[in-house]
Amino acid sequence: MLRKIRRILAAICFLLITLLFVDFTGILHLWFGWLAKIQFLPAVLALNAGVILFLVLLTLVGSRIYCSVICPLGVFQDIVARIGKGKKKMPYTYSKPKSWLRYVMLILLVVAFIAGIHAFVALLDPYGIYGRMANNVFQPVWIWGNNLLATIAERIDSYAFYRTDVWLKSLPTFIIAIAMAVLVIVLAWRNGRTYCNTICPVGTILGFLSRFSLFRISIDKEKCNKCTLCARNCKASCIDTDNYQVDHSRCVACMNCIGKCKKDAIHYRFAYSKKAENQPAAQPKGENRREFLASSLLLLTSSLQAQVAEKAEKIKMDGGLADIIEKKAPKRQTPITPPGSQSARNMQQHCTACQLCVSACPNEVLRPSQSLDTFMQPTMSYERGYCRPECTKCSEVCPAGAILKIDKAEKSSIQIGHAVWIKDYCIPLTDKQECGNCARHCPVNAISMIPSEPGNPDSLKIPAVNTERCIGCGACENLCPARPLSAIYVEGHEHHRVI
Structure with missing residues (x-):
């Protein structure tokens, strides 16, 4: 029993x-x-x-x-x-x-x-x-099964299931x-x-x-x-x-x-x-021995990283008329940690790299870090989505105190980073076309459009970032039409602050 x-x-x-x-x-x-x-x-x-x-x-x-x-x-x-x-x-x-x-x-x-x-x-x-x-192993299989059911459901005009992407979040962590x-x-x-x-x-x-x-x-x-x-x-x-x-x-x-x-x-x-x-207190004895397999397998497999780090860039077609180039992650001086983590140090000290927050992130923003000091711990990047102000999933599921629980109101006031504009990539300057996508989609109105030529109000508008208001959600970076690097990206903060 x-x-x-x-x-x-x-x-x-x-x-x-x-x-x-x-x-x-x-x-x-x-x-x-x-x-x-x-x-x-x-x-x-x-x-x-x-x-x-x-x-x-x-x-x-x-x-x-x-x-x-x-x-x-x-x-x-x-x-x-x-x-x-x-x-x-x-x-x-x-x-x-x-x-x-x-x-x-x-x-x-x-x-x-x-x-x-x-x-x-x-x-x-x-x-x-x-x-x-x-x-890294079970979730992709689960999603593939879901996508198969979604395909079957579509054919019978049912929306009981919906498709979702299967993507490699981090090659070293996968290995x-x-x-x-x-x-x-x-x-x-x-x-x-x-x-x-x-x-x-x-x-x-x-x-x-x-x-x-x-x-x-x-x-x-x-x-x-x-x-x-x-x-x-x-x-x-x-x-x-x-x-x-x-x-x-x-x-x-x-x-x-x-x-x-x-x-x-x-x-x-x-x-x-x-x-x-009344039982004897003798120490355990026995003649048989078990073999023990060395844990050096981890170190051996890490050498594969260099061989597969450079992946061929996937090109999508827009109706057969134009190439849609995937976004690349910018080189950030300071990694971005999720709202509720308080600081990079708090995240580093408490996180067990269990990937539960990565699994739960509905916006595909979190992925395991490849940096040696924070290896496999979650970091944020905005190639596939941005950190929506109304989403607090990562803070709800973290079991180790690396990401403290916050509500939606708190999240909207936590500054995890600030946007940085890159003049050389901005479409109004490179293609002479109006844009303003970053300003339109900023949830906290931290971006305004100003004339590219001082003194000429009719010139093409370029973004100006109010870094005191920006919370670092990454909406501007994710929705910027510039490829492969966005003309505006988020630089992380070592210590978060409430604004």
Whole structure:
């Protein structure tokens, strides 16, 4: 019964969290966005004391339930392990704990956080790893399926579905997501929860706490005949039947071992009962060893970036009469961070690069950064859309406090950057044609059109930017007809301010 309950809860959490990343409508976040906020590392970075206390108490009471139910990467490993070892009735064996590796990875995480190497922190966060996998691998498949249904619906005069673009937001992030997916899948396919119990820093922290859990798996040595049925069904490889011991720091409370024992010698029970006190306190031992795959795959795949960085520019045709050249991103001196992030420093310190805000952005403004100091964290660019003043999706879904929640009124007064006019690209000067597109679409009236020739009111008008009023939404940059670079672009601000 405990195993069934755990599986049902894990399946529900995994499905809903996955849908949060693949859903491009933003509807599901209104109901299930809290699932992202109860992830361990995002809660720590957001200083969400309530969630942290809940997860600590949950672990101290019931062991690593978080890892087997709430963590999407953990459940994903269970699915892969189930497929990989599906043909074998008893596929696992006990292995010695690699405590030195676990604590080295945890120390590296803490050192990286203190040193400001937040890209390394993002690489190790299990929720962030799964988020990037979902955003870069699962969401495109989901959208392609939606577009197929939209095509079918169009043919029967139905508008139940609508098309949306599938586009590569960041090649380096895509490579990292694929590399981590391969690493996790290979480890889970071969030996179940290897990643959780050797690399994952969250698993190490909760594993330390679970040593003191009130309820945990225990073996009755008087009934146990050392048949190893429980050990051979343990994905964490943490049951040492030779010494009647369970390594509680690695046990994820999956309950797979319960019910397998024909002697009723293994239970999930109160750990401080008299029965438990009589058990020997020997350290886990075993003769079998597991292979451990090196995580250097990430470094090897990053070398592919240079080979595919230069992509052929996609040319569209306007009715066969003219080429429509795609916009190029300008070279900004200061990257633009979303409204609610307060500053580039706040974003850098709190973001786990889970890509949830990138998935939820309906305007296709957010994409992962390629800069080394903010690698994979969201940055803004306006080639595909602009940051609409009425949209606050990114602030609503961020679980780590990198983007604080704001309302529509607050967003309209937050200055994240300012527009800069480039004389050499402006159509009234280059093509001698009237334009004014930037001024017409500015939502805060920060752009006015003035005569290009001083003293001649009949000359062609050019834009003048009021930088004190501009909020940096990027409407002018996105809607500027100049190609491939806009004649007006947004320069970001290190620190946001209210105007």
